[in-house]
Structure formats: structure tokens, C-alpha cells
Amino acid sequence: MADSTFDNMTSLARALSQPKLDLIEANDVHLSRNAQLHPCRRRKLSSCSSFEHVEPITSPCAEARVLVINTGGTIGMTLHDDVLAPKANALVNSLRKLPILHDELYAQQTCLYHYYGSDNTLVLPLSKNNKRIVYNILEYNPLLDSSNMTTDDWGRIGKDIERNYESYDGFVILHGTDTMAYTASALSFMCEHLGKPIILTGSQVPIYEMRNDGRDNLLGALLIAGQFVIPEVCLYFYNKLYRGNRVTKVDAGSFNAFSSPNLPPLATAEVDITINWDTVWRANTTTKFQVSTDLNRNVGLLRLFPGITADTVKAFLQPPMEGVVLETYGSGNAPDNRPDLLEQLKRATDSGVIIMNCTQCLRGTVSTSYATGKVLIDAGLIAGGDMTPEAALSKLSYVLAKKNLDLNAKKKMMSQNLRGEMSADLAGAKLCLTDSRFIQVIAKSLSISCKEELEAIRDALTPPLACAAAKIGDIEALEALKEMGSNLCLGDYDGRTPLHVAASEGHLKLVQYLLRLGATVYAKDRYGDTPLCNAVRFRHKEVVKLLRQTGAHFSRDELEEAGTELCSLAASGDLEALEIWSLAGADMNKPGYDGHTAVQVAQAVGKMEAVAFLAKHMNNKHKTVFGDFNEYDQNDDDESGVIEFTARPSGL
């Protein structure tokens, strides 16, 4: 054992009783990534002051990381002069005192603050699934009542998510409820090729009050963001997770403030958290996540009412207006006996203004069943289907800002379903579950017929079948399973998804196929491994490249541990494996457990080809930029109120 490690072990020995030391040594031998006291965290223990006083935990459990961005809203407000206003720098301290939202003992036992280097780090008690959710709070300055928010604030949230994307498993945005549906809709479009959960939440009563909904809402949002790879911008409120671009605020005086009239919730948090996986929208992409902050502000909402004058409509549609959501009656109707009004609409669309036809009704869709609806199509309006006005408006803002598209392409985009914001045409509906011969046979032998039971059978049987098909690269079998309505992104009993298996076997075409179906590169099996880890382990270079292109990355802990693995590969001169680790995004400068880098090890044992390779692939700066509080210097610019993060090279 190298000296520095020996020193660490010696200090551990001083702090621990002998039996516990045995445990830690045993874990070190296996480099267990599932030990609660993480190997990398153990490495840093000797300098953690609290470690001397608290017994570390060594039982197995996985940790997930969530970034909470606090933008303001009632959840963090207090009364001043009889009115509610956001209170700065109060939330973290208050949460720290709430045992359901922070486990101080665990934080101390695992040297949490020391490891993450931030006072804004908190940790939830152990979840039912044996998971710890560690969360950091990034508080905006100033905190805003959401009525004060603009598109610039949406851009700021988007950019903070983009910057921190690789360092976290999920994101929670604390936000006022008044305009939360607008922000959720806008973010859903701005976040392109999203692969991780982004969940907006807030409350109707401040979290500092005795009876409030803030605690439950925050807890539910954290539990979902940390435990389920739902690659959507969502809104969590009153025990329900909704698709963000489907919600609208319907009640100012109830905890049950939001409704998603045209789409059932993605998840319900009752005795158990149940995810409705069939409803989850997936990006179906092999492109990396990015946030588009270009938004066009020359858009507006116009609500029809009986007797509206043509002059009002004309004034509203004047330049610089470029996009309008016309809120029409019923299933998309407007008076067909008002040529003056229709003429103004037609003039505007002829001059290039995009006008979306959305209904004023809470539930239902725009159709052409009435003459009063058809006149709007003749006037050049685009049917908005069952989109909410909030979604239609932010979609217009997003689409109109696309510089590389002409007007027709923008109109086409507006009529397409981009992020699950509108229901797809039902003409091509998938096969009914009972159409599947396979399910029929099983259902018959088990004498069952009800839909719920059929679905339960399908959901229990198809993940292992899909994994078996993935193992032999059988796309046809996967197609057949898909037609049964099976979700090919779900994991088997070990949490292994078909993508894990295809990546392990190196079936490039199959990996491509699964990614196009929306399989997530962020799925972790019970050992904490992602498809990228599998592809690296089994040396499938092309698969590694494709997964990286899709946005797959090593976790912070994997990157920490990579140094030791690289040193061992360098010692044996294993160029093929070194190349794959480099392609997978490992930092070739990362030192191993004893502080030596791979190139030093290769040099010491005379593996000169490895030395040459490593020298070529080493870079002065850490290639993977974390938006992590550890790896970034935080500059709190008082004047602008903007917190900036600048990258600095990482090191042990």
C-alpha cells in the first residue's frame, strides 16, 4: 500500500474501532461504489474535523444528487408590513432544522459538508428505496415573486441547469405559483434533448408557517428528481407530478392549485410514488442536452369575447407583434358573421404574424367541426390542438426566435408536437394491449382479463424479455415488444435496461435504435452502473462514442475513482482500454489513490507507448467541466445580484 494511502488508513485507524477498520479495508479492496461512506469521501476523511467525533456509516446505499434552484415565490416568503415578500438567505438554515428535509447525523457521519465543500448542501433521510438524496441549494439574488419574472429569468434558470447538468441527477426549481405554468412551459421548449428530470415546485403557504404545503411539495419533488429518470420539465404540486407544459394554475386559495386538464399526471405520490411510465415523454435523440435561451418577446395572448371590436384586434396585431395566441370559444370557434374581424386576422397572417388557435375551455381540443371554426383556418390561423395558452405562448416565443428557419418552417414547427405539449393525432394509435398474442396466451392461462392485470403482466414480463432480446441484438423482437405497448426503457429486477445490455454487448445499431425510442443514457442499474460504464468495461469504442454524443458522462464519483483505474491500465500498457477511458471523458491527469498519475506509472514501468498516448491525451485543464460548488469558485456580484461560477482546474 502506498504511503499516502497508508497515512490515511492510519488516521482512520485512530478514529475507528478495530472491527470498523476491517470493514473499511474490505470495502477498499472492492472499491465499492455503493458504500454509504464513499471511497473518495473516505480518502478525504482524515482532514475532516467532524470525523473525529462521529462514527462513520459503512452500510450500502446509493446517493443521488439534486440541484435546487431557489428563484423565489411564496414558499420562501415572510410577512413584512402585512404583505408577503421573499426572504433572502433564510431557506437553507430553516431546512437544516427540519428532520424530514435534512439528516444532520448522516451529514456529519459522512463528512458531507467537507466532501461537497458547500454549506448549502443538505441530505434527505434514507428513502424507502434505500437511496440518499443529497441536494445543493442555489439561491437567486434577488428572490422574486413570480409575477415579477420575465423571459430573462427563464434564460437564467436554463443556463444554470445547462452549466450544472453533468454534476446532478436531477433539478428542482423553487418558483412562485402565479407564473409557474409559464416558466415550466418555456423551459420545456428551451431544454433541448433533455435526459434528466427538471421539476418546478413551490407552495401556497410559506414553509416557515406551521401549516404549509411547502415541505411536502419540496420533499416530493426531491424524491422524484433523485430517484427516477423522468426526462421532462415537470411541475410537482399537491402529491402529483405533471408535465410542465400541460398545467395551468386553477386555484389561488387551495393547496391543490394546479390542473393538467388534457393529460393525466406523470406520477402520483401517495403511499408509494407511482410513475405512469407510459405517459412519460422522451426526447428520442442521439444529441447532447442544450438550452436555447433565445426567446422572441413580440408575442401575445388575445382572448375573444362577444362584441370585441375589429379595432381592438387590429391594434393588437400591429408590428412588432410576430406571434399571437388567440383564445377562441369552445372547440376553436370565432364568429363567422364578422367579416371585419376576420379580415384583420387574415391581414395579419398574410403579413407573416403566426396566430395560434387555442380554446378558452380548460379541457378539450380545437377542431374544425363547426363553420365558426373553419373560418379561422381560412384566415390563416394554426390549430393549437389541446395546448394550454401558456404552452402555446412560450412555444411561439421559442420557435419565432429560431434564426435559421423561414416562416413556413416555423409554422410547421408550431403545428407539431415538440415536447408532449399537445396530443398526437390518434389516427396512428398503437395496438391495444389485448391485441398481443403473447399477452393473450399468458392472460388465458392465468384466467385474467381486466386491463390493469394485463398491464401488470406486461410490465413484469417485458423488461427481462427486452433485455434478453438486447443481449442477442434482436431488434425485431424488441419491435414486437414495443407494439405490445411495452416500455423498452424500463429496467429488469436489477435495474438493467435494454440499453445497458446492448451497450455491454456492443450492439451499436441496437443502441442507436433504443436511443431513438427515448432510452435514457442516465439509467443506473443496482450497482450504480450506467450504459456508458458498461460500454467502457467491455471495450466497445463505437458505442462509447455514440453514448457520449448523446450526452452520457461519468458521474462525479466515477471520475474521482478513474485515476486508480487509469494507473492500473497504464501499468499493464493497455492502450486499447486507455483510449476507451479517454473517449468516455475520463480525465487522463487524474491521480490514482497514491497521488501518482497514469503517465508517471507508465513511465516508471517502462511502458513507453502508454506514456506517449497519455502525454498526447493529457490536458492542462480538467476536460469535464463541473458546475459543482466544489469545482467552481463562486463570485457573488453584489451589484447585479448575479451569482457567477467560474471554472478552475480540479485536483484532489
Ligand SMILES: NC(=O)C[C@H](N)C(=O)O
Ligand atoms: N403561491 C405563490 O407562490 C404566489 C406568489 N405570488 C408567486 O407567484 O410568487
